[in-house]
Amino acid sequence: MERDETIGRRFERLVEVLAVLRSEQGCPWDRQQDERSIANYFLEEVFEAIDAVAAADAAALREELGDVMMEVVFLARIYAEKRRFTISDVLDGILDKMIRRHPHVFGGRRVSSCREVVASWQEHKAAEKKDRPIFDGIPKSAPALLQAFQIGQKVAAYGFDWGNALAVLEKVKEEVEELGTALQGGKEQKVQEEIGDLLFAVASLSRLAGQNPELALRAANQKFKERFLSLEKELLKKGKKLGGASLEEMEETWVRVKRRGL
Numbered sequence: 474m475e476r477d478e479t480i481g482r483r484f485e486r487l488v489e490v491l492a493v494l495r496s497e498q499g500c501p502w503d504r505q506q507d508e509r510s511i512a513n514y515f516l517e518e519v520f521e522a523i524d525a526v527a528a529a530d531a532a533a534l535r536e537e538l539g540d541v542m543m544e545v546v547f548l549a550r551i552y553a554e555k556r557r558f559t560i561s562d563v564l565d566g567i568l569d570k571m572i573r574r575h576p577h578v579f580g581g582r583r584v585s586s587c588r589e590v591v592a593s594w595q596e597h598k599a600a601e602k603k604d605r606p607i608f609d610g611i612p613k614s615a616p617a618l619l620q621a622f623q624i625g626q627k628v629a630a631y632g633f634d635w636g637n638a639l640a641v642l643e644k645v646k647e648e649v650e651e652l653g654t655a656l657q658g659g660k661e662q663k664v665q666e667e668i669g670d671l672l673f674a675v676a677s678l679s680r681l682a683g684q685n686p687e688l689a690l691r692a693a694n695q696k697f698k699e700r701f702l703s704l705e706k707e708l709l710k711k712g713k714k715l716g717g718a719s720l721e722e723m724e725e726t727w728v729r730v731k732r733r734g735l
Contacts, residue, residue, distance in 0.1 A: 487543065488560055491550045508551050515544040516614070527692060607631075619687040621676035629680075638681040645674045703730045 494503040518540040525534035549560040574594050576582035584590050611623045628634065635641045652667040679686035707726045708718050718726075 487546055488550075491543070491546050495550055495554070503547075506547070506551070508548060511544060511547050511551065515541070515548065518544055523688070523691070527688070527695070616687055618672065618676055618690060619685075621673045622680055622686050625677045625680045635677060635681060638678055641674060641678040641681055645671065645678055648674045700727065700730050703733075 491503075494500045496504075518537060522534060522537035522541055525537050545563075546560060549558070549563050553559045572579045577584040577590065577593065582593070584593060607627055608624065611620055611627070615623070625634070635644070648667065648671040652664070652671055655663040655667040658664075676686045679689055704723060704726045705715055707730065708714065708722070713722070
């Protein structure tokens with residue numbers, strides 16, 4: 474494997490920069506931060522990186538990945554100051570894990586398909602975490618839709634899963650009907666429960682269709698916003714503003730926008 478030693482030196486330089494910023498001679502703002510404040514920035518940078526991937530914006534992604542990496546080093550620096558672990562420990566851990574979980578690459582094990590690779594990965598994870606609860610590793614701070622997706626992945630590793638996406642689609646239809654019944658009943662708690670069941674079923678459908686529901690919903694959100702902005706522009710051409718057009722006018726304009734492929 475070809476190695477570029479300058480990559481290692483650049484990473485060391487980033488570690489050094491964060492150490493200076495956190496020092497007495499460094500930046501007051503950086504010294505004031507703790508793991509909780511940086512966790513917020515970390516999450517923000519991750520989502521911005523995901524946005525760049527979705528937009529296929531390589532220049533933006535390059536910048537955002539740098540920001541994510543900086544937050545990783547920042548958090549490691551904070552914990553090093555607490556004498557809990559260092560960035561070297563972080564790197565040792567991930568290197569060991571990647572090599573250990575790829576015996577078909579770094580060991581003598583043979584695999585012939587991606588399915589076998591996933592099975593091997595899950596096998597090694599289960600062996601490493603045999604004393605941990607099954608749902609350990611699902612972040613409590615993750616969006617609920619993403620948690621539903623990951624819960625499905627966890628139980629599927631033990632064979633508790635739907636046969637295919639079409640089978641789950643039938644379950645989704647069933648949940649829609651149950652939600653309709655709940656809405657007719659008018660009981661708020663029951664409506665909330667059925668909406669949750671429906672969303673959980675949709676997350677399972679997404680997983681078996683090979684899609685991450687969180688990313689799919691983000692894409693849908695963006696598409697809706699773009700279409701609605703186009704709708705607003707169309708109304709302005711007619712001398713009308715949002716709020717000044719009837720629902721029928723907006724629906725007609727919405728349909729025209731969709732037909733144009735927006």
